[in-house]
Amino acid sequence: MKITASFDPVSRIEGHLGVEVDFDTIDGIQQVVNVRASGLLFRGFENILIGRDPRDAPLITQRICGVCPVAHGMAAVKALDAACAVTVPANGRIMRNLVNATNFIESHVLHFYLLALPDFIAGPSMPPWRADWSVDRRFDQKATEALMAGYLKTIEMRRKAHEMGALFGGKIPHPPAYVPGGFTANPRPERIRDFRAYLDELIAFIRDRHIPDAEWLASQYSDYFAIGRGNGNLLAYGAFDLDDTGTRRLFTGGHVLDGSLSPQPMDAASITEHVTYSWYQAKTNGLNPASGKTSAVDPASKNSAYSWLKAPRYSGKPYEVGPLARMWINGDYTNGISVMDRHLARAREALKIALAVHDWLEELVPEGPVCNPPTIPASASSVGLTEAPRGALGHWLAISGGTIANYQVITPTTWNASPRDNKGVLGPLEEALLGTPVENTEKPVEVMRVIHSFDPCLDCAVH
Amino acid sequence: MKLTRRAFLRHCAACAGVIGLAPLGLGRLEAALTGKAAPTVIWLHGSGCQGDSISFLNRIDPAADAGQQTADDILIHSIDLAYHTVLMSSAGETAVTMANEARAKGGYVLALEGGVPRAFGGRACQVWSHNGQGVTYEQAVIDFAANAQSIVSIGTCASFGGIPRSGSNPTDVVSIKEATGKNVINIPGCPAHPDWITWAIVQLILGNPVKLDVHNRPTALYGRNLHDNCPRLNRSQATSFGQDNRCLLDLGCRGKTVCSDCWSRKWNNAVNWCVDCNGMCIGCTEPAFPGGDLYL
Numbered sequence: 001m002k003i004t005a006s007f008d009p010v011s012r013i014e015g016h017l018g019v020e021v022d023f024d025t026i027d028g029i030q031q032v033v034n035v036r037a038s039g040l041l042f043r044g045f046e047n048i049l050i051g052r053d054p055r056d057a058p059l060i061t062q063r064i065c066g067v068c069p070v071a072h073g074m075a076a077v078k079a080l081d082a083a084c085a086v087t088v089p090a091n092g093r094i095m096r097n098l099v100n101a102t103n104f105i106e107s108h109v110l111h112f113y114l115l116a117l118p119d120f121i122a123g124p125s126m127p128p129w130r131a132d133w134s135v136d137r138r139f140d141q142k143a144t145e146a147l148m149a150g151y152l153k154t155i156e157m158r159r160k161a162h163e164m165g166a167l168f169g170g171k172i173p174h175p176p177a178y179v180p181g182g183f184t185a186n187p188r189p190e191r192i193r194d195f196r197a198y199l200d201e202l203i204a205f206i207r208d209r210h211i212p213d214a215e216w217l218a219s220q221y222s223d224y225f226a227i228g229r230g231n232g233n234l235l236a237y238g239a240f241d242l243d244d245t246g247t248r249r250l251f252t253g254g255h256v257l258d259g260s261l262s263p264q265p266m267d268a269a270s271i272t273e274h275v276t277y278s279w280y281q282a283k284t285n286g287l288n289p290a291s292g293k294t295s296a297v298d299p300a301s302k303n304s305a306y307s308w309l310k311a312p313r314y315s316g317k318p319y320e321v322g323p324l325a326r327m328w329i330n331g332d333y334t335n336g337i338s339v340m341d342r343h344l345a346r347a348r349e350a351l352k353i354a355l356a357v358h359d360w361l362e363e364l365v366p367e368g369p370v371c372n373p374p375t376i377p378a379s380a381s382s383v384g385l386t387e388a389p390r391g392a393l394g395h396w397l398a399i400s401g402g403t404i405a406n407y408q409v410i411t412p413t414t415w416n417a418s419p420r421d422n423k424g425v426l427g428p429l430e431e432a433l434l435g436t437p438v439e440n441t442e443k444p445v446e447v448m449r450v451i452h453s454f455d456p457c458l459d460c461a462v463h
Numbered sequence: 464m465k466l467t468r469r470a471f472l473r474h475c476a477a478c479a480g481v482i483g484l485a486p487l488g489l490g491r492l493e494a495a496l497t498g499k500a501a502p503t504v505i506w507l508h509g510s511g512c513q514g515d516s517i518s519f520l521n522r523i524d525p526a527a528d529a530g531q532q533t534a535d536d537i538l539i540h541s542i543d544l545a546y547h548t549v550l551m552s553s554a555g556e557t558a559v560t561m562a563n564e565a566r567a568k569g570g571y572v573l574a575l576e577g578g579v580p581r582a583f584g585g586r587a588c589q590v591w592s593h594n595g596q597g598v599t600y601e602q603a604v605i606d607f608a609a610n611a612q613s614i615v616s617i618g619t620c621a622s623f624g625g626i627p628r629s630g631s632n633p634t635d636v637v638s639i640k641e642a643t644g645k646n647v648i649n650i651p652g653c654p655a656h657p658d659w660i661t662w663a664i665v666q667l668i669l670g671n672p673v674k675l676d677v678h679n680r681p682t683a684l685y686g687r688n689l690h691d692n693c694p695r696l697n698r699s700q701a702t703s704f705g706q707d708n709r710c711l712l713d714l715g716c717r718g719k720t721v722c723s724d725c726w727s728r729k730w731n732n733a734v735n736w737c738v739d740c741n742g743m744c745i746g747c748t749e750p751a752f753p754g755g756d757l758y759l
Binding site: 005006007008009010011012013014015016018040041042043044045047048049050051052053055056059060063064065066067069092114115118123129132133155158159162163165166167168169170171172173174175176177179181182183184185186188194296298299300308369370371373443448459 | 510514550551555580590742756
């Protein structure tokens with residue numbers, strides 16, 4: 001018998017997400033047979049930016065998201081660098097990378113322990129963990145306590161990752177140090193020393209605890225290597241420039257279809273955003289973000305739509321973005337595409353980035369400049385493509401009369417949690433939920449496990 | 464390792480953030496809480512970025528690190544965080560029921576993060592669904608404010624509207640005070656400093672009178688001008704970014720019009736603050752934030 005149920009809010013994510021799910025029994029297995037994922041907060045950042053000084057974009061767009069602000073600062077300064085045709089000095093490039101990397105590390109450890117793990121183990125019997133869905137628990141009490149100890153340690157480690165980023169960035173969330181042409185802070189020796197001390201502690205935590213705990217989880221829930229695959233299409237823009245031209249990067253961009261092991265180059269011109277099922281004007285359907293528009297409509301006037309997210313598509317197809325996509329396209333992780341593969345790829349990526357940070361500290365040039373002051377052109381259009389912790393992030397900028405004429409943002413969760421597109425094709429997260437076996441339709445913890453494996457960030461996704 | 468509630472919360476800033484009480488005296492706090500039911504805190508998210516929740520997780524009491532008895536040792540026994548969507552285990556109706564049960568009991572501290580969008584009948588922000596019906600943040604704020612013992616607006620969006628209210632204000636955002644018409648304590652900042660959030664919640668639990676300025680901000684936290692107290696006051700002017708120890712006024716620093724204690728408290732366990740990374744103050748604690756162009 002088909003059952004329809006709504007789960008709103010989806011907790012332990014960033015932002016406002018609700019899912020409406022149809023359950024049915026097929027071949028004796030009760031499972032998800034249909035799903036609609038809805039982003040439920042619209043603020044209109046893109047329209048708020050119009051008419052402002054282009055230099056404001058890094059400071060304003062960071063406020064899209066309290067969890068991954070730094071990546072927005074990075075995307076915005078990259079768009080501005082391109083518009084101003086300015087070359088960032090080596091120290092500026094490295095300082096940007098260092099602070100951005102701390103946000104990746106913070107976000108990845110926070111996600112595994114605080115956001116994802118409570119789907120698998122029972123927390124203490126107290127608020128806000130009290131009302132808990134105790135379904136399909138496989139760890140015994142001793143194991144649960146060991147994992148909860150990791151949860152506790154993570155509260156300290158993620159705080160330290162923020163302190164590490166603030167050493168150069170000023171404060172986190174929302175560091176003020178990202179400016180077009182470079183960075184505001186100089187790499188002072190005592191701060192480099194402190195940064196390195198934090199880094200060593202975080203590397204040890206990721207290597208000795210986060211990765212082993214993720215592998216332990218995967219061993220106890222190995223059936224989740226076959227759950228939550230989705231369409232298998234993976235996309236990355238690439239990030240962390242390793243030279244002043246951006247030719248070499250820690251993560252290169254690319255895309256694959258259906259789990260292919262042969263990544264193809266990606267081209268931002270192939271991106272369009274659909275709004276057939278989103279609360280925006282129909283005439284803005286199918287635009288490339290370079291000429292994109294955000295024209296909200298009253299949800300009551302568009303009942304066929306169900307989300308404030310647009311539906312981005314690459315060559316017309318939905319793509320998953322995130323740590324697994326980056327690690328896959330760069331050949332670092334190709335075990336599979338599933339709930340557990342996402343967790344393992346994320347943990348291993350945290351270590352890859354942290355080890356790279358170690359090398360970057362050595363590359364800072366004593367007394368070298370951090371910023372080449374740019375001149376804002378009267379008119380320009382440009383794009384800043386990078387990666388946020390949750391996946392590919394792009395800011396598209398148009399300047400006219402020296403002010404922002406148009407600004408469009410597509411974030412990782414816009415890709416992952418998108419609604420259906422103009423052909424009715426489901427978004428990646430929706431697709432991944434189809435077929436998920438569910439024991440108790442009133443407490444579908446399995447649905448939450450699939451959703452959390454994407455680490456959704458809804459305030460980013462709609463902005 | 465035996466995980467008691469106390470041991471757990473001792474490490475958990477999200478609950479134990481209700482700390483930082485040294486000047487108030489632990490004895491008084493203990494007396495205030497002894498024999499009473501746990502004060503309930505309900506934390507809802509509206510039109511914001513949840514940066515204040517993340518900032519709150521950065522709270523650390525140095526005394527706790529040194530193994531000393533702190534106010535949070537006492538308070539962590541006593542706070543019932545009934546609803547916080549980023550942290551809680553449950554989802555959907557299970558979670559909403561927790562919030563509604565607390566509301567029915569009344570007498571809670573209502574912590575609100577994010578402004579209140581009123582466009583589209585409030586549907587620019589749906590906070591949850593109940594009995595299959597979407598509930599707007601606007602409606603939830605009004606309903607939960609009615610039974611609250613006190614209300615704290617956390618962050619600039621809740622306090623004044625913040626960035627979502629700026630420019631064309633696409634979703635017709637108003638502050639918590641405007642949406643509810645009630646007395647509130649505003650703890651602005653983008654994000655709010657974790658110490659400020661903690662301080663406010665503690666005052667409310669203690670029932671202390673809190674002196675507020677014309678913008679409903681506690682004068683104890685927002686009473687002194689940033690520029691006048693800036694360590695870089697009277698330094699030579701910076702002409703571009705990347706110059707250490709210069710005054711940033713000519714680049715656009717808003718310190719002259721800002722009242723916050725960032726200059727002494729600093730950020731992220733006091734490792735740094737905006738001005739000391741040569742990034743100017745953009746006035747994120749002020750009602751006018753973000754206002755016009757940020758750079759000169």
